[in-house]
Ligand SMILES: Cc1ncc(C[n+]2csc(CCOP(=O)(O)OP(=O)(O)O)c2C)c(N)n1
């Protein structure tokens with residue numbers, strides 16, 4: 101419990117949720133992150149369809165896909181299912197020490 | 198009290214009186230499962246449905262557990278929902294009773310009070326509803342079929358009021374009331390409809406950042422009944438308690454309004470005082486026993502005994518102040534308990550009434566009489582004996598036996 | 608059936624649809640049920656209300672104050688998913704009749720895990736189907752009670768180690784076979800029963816759509832690997848959903864008014880039986896079956912293969928008999 105949690109008079113009854121989980125980043129769960137080789141990607145979109153998180157986004161206006169690392173849990177499904185092996189799971193590069 | 202509206206007198210038993218009230222209450226969904234002594238309610242209502250006398254969607258579920266789940270979900274969808282049960286059926290609903298109150302779904306339920314197994318017994322006592330007194334439901338107990346009819350109508354107003362938003366249970370004694378024919382005076386359909394009105398919904402803030410009516414609506418999506426952990430669960434429970442607190446005032450208000458319309462009243466809606474003003478000894482009882490008890494009090498009064506009666510109509514929320522005011526000056530009080538709290542040193546009514554009196558500087562001596570379990574009959578003679586004991590207690594200022602069993606063979 | 612036209616869909620169509628089961632849910636990495644339900648919700652056709660049984664998917668998507676549901680959603684208890692759907696549907700019906708419903712029609716989807724379907728929720732499901740409520744019941748089958756820590760259910764397959772059927776020195780995991788839930792639902796005389804596996808995403812989406820189009824109860828059995836409970840590599844979740852079909856452990860099919868049809872992935876195997884993979888191909892690599900590969904448990908492997916073959920043969924017979 102933290103002091104920023106609301107009091108009983110302030111919250112809607114019956115547990116009606118006031119926030120969308122889009123505000124809850126699960127990206128820091130991952131150890132490995134998917135990295136895509138643009139040359140190999142045929143935009144078949146299998147990664148978009150198979151990601152359990154909805155963390156691979158299809159951007160039709162740009163004609164490409166994008167990883168949303170703030171939700172990606174690093175499961176590796178996208179890399180595993182990519183028919184052209186365009187995705188590899190990599191350890192994030194360490195930030196400057 | 199007089200009523201200015203046209204009413205009709207019908208010969209109905211308690212179950213039929215409930216079904217008739219539901220028929221008039223513009224209920225959207227009835228989800229129920231039959232159990233003695235509630236069966237007549239569902240059968241009667243099924244007839245209304247079969248004959249097109251109601252617009253209600255009747256869901257005859259495969260269990261009481263599902264009946265309560267369907268009532269909750271119908272209510273969550275914005276519908277007015279009703280169900281009815283008894284005994285084992287209520288016990289099977291147990292889990293869902295807490296969900297109904299926790300989800301703030303104002304379901305109304307009639308319970309034809311009946312004993313709980315084992316041994317199996319289909320007759321009346323209060324074991325079923327008293328076991329659910331902490332489930333977050335408003336509990337109203339009635340004295341006769343007329344009060345059952347009147348109370349079901351009031352229950353919708355109470356449950357759905359935005360300051361309460363809690364499920365309401367109306368308890369009527371199995372067989373004694375459920376199956377006994379009485380003259381019941383009924384309001385017109387139009388008057389009932391107007392009295393209850395349309396269900397009003399509170400507005401809640403959703404994850405979309407919008408303040409919208411509290412219901413499952415694809416235009417305004419919301420998440421109901423989520424998981425709330427250590428950081429929030431407690432706050433939701435506190436909200437429910439506030440609903441109960443508000444119900445205390447609202448039950449009186451709705452009762453008074455209804456009394457004005459119908460000409461019928463039951464004390465102040467929470468408790469009914471009978472010959473209590475100058476009483477030295479008194480009993481407290483719940484449900485149909487009050488009828489018998491009133492005749493006993495009358496007899497005693499004729500004999501010059503200052504006896505009185507407090508009928509507890511509303512058990513949840515518990516009317517502490519009313520009880521203090523009604524019984525504070527009495528010397529000895531006997532509590533009539535039609536259920537046991539095994540190992541609890543007395544029944545539920547005893548515990549609560551005695552607890553309510555504790556804070557008074559001067560308070561009566563209070564003893565418990567457990568009676569009528571499994572439909573065991575009782576009679577005025579036995580009740581008179583109770584008053585006699587109370588006189589002795591008042592006189593000697595001593596209680597020999599705190600918890601007594603009345604009408605039991607040794 | 609109300610279906611008039613096949614729902615033609617491409618990967619792009621689905622990729623462009625918003626996520627109704629939104630990101631930020633707390634399912635384990637590589638969660639099969641979360642993936643399957645994300646797909647299910649891509650197939651809705653209009654205003655929809657979802658109700659869900661207690662279980663992993665309910666918990667990970669609704670931890671207050673957050674919700675992952677972009678549509679109205681209700682949870683009441685573990686065993687009540689179908690009963691909830693009954694009440695919601697009844698309410699919608701009467702509100703519509705009274706002119707109090709804004710929408711022309713609202714679809715109702717009830718979701719439950721195998722515990723909430725095969726076991727504790729079965730009575731409510733059977734009752735709701737018998738009463739004929741218009742709703743789609745989606746069973747996401749991860750083959751055990753995962754939310755409470757991987758205990759057996761009526762949907763747990765033979766040999767699987769769970770925390771209540773641990774692989775011990777005298778008991779090699781669960782001793783009973785999986786309950787044939789889809790057949791049981793077919794026996795209710797429902798208009799639409801289907802099984803689907805997430806690798807075959809298009810098949811799955813189309814079945815959701817067909818289930819929604821049915822005017823009455825429809826039942827969808829989804830295969831949903833759980834890396835945590837199965838002790839499998841999270842990256843292989845989709846892979847297992849493919850292997851299960853290829854080994855005929857989980858054939859995909861539809862039963863429309865009692866008429867069985869194999870869906871394409873399974874039909875291809877029926878047409879070319881040599882393509883059918885041994886169950887061992889599917890079982891190996893899953894931690895829950897590891898003990899079966901010890902020499903003393905060979906009889907278990909044999910029995911699983913025998914039972915799988917028998918069920919597959921029976922399924923094909925039903926296809927023929929009801930053709
Ligand atoms: C009446 C009741 N009994 C037991 C539980 C504990 N419980 C919660 S979820 C669950 C298992 C859910 O299993 P399943 O339906 O397979 O869904 P999963 O968690 O695997 O997704 C159990 C046993 C409960 N919540 N309610």
Ligand code: SF4
Pocket residue numbers: 133134150151152153154155156167171172173174175176177178179637
């Ligand atoms: S690694 Fe898993 S969570 Fe991350 S984008 Fe790929 S499929 Fe999605």
Ligand code: SF4
Pocket residue numbers: 633634635636637638639640641663664667749753754832833834835836
């Ligand atoms: S335990 Fe299994 S089903 Fe539950 S969230 Fe994790 S992966 Fe999903």
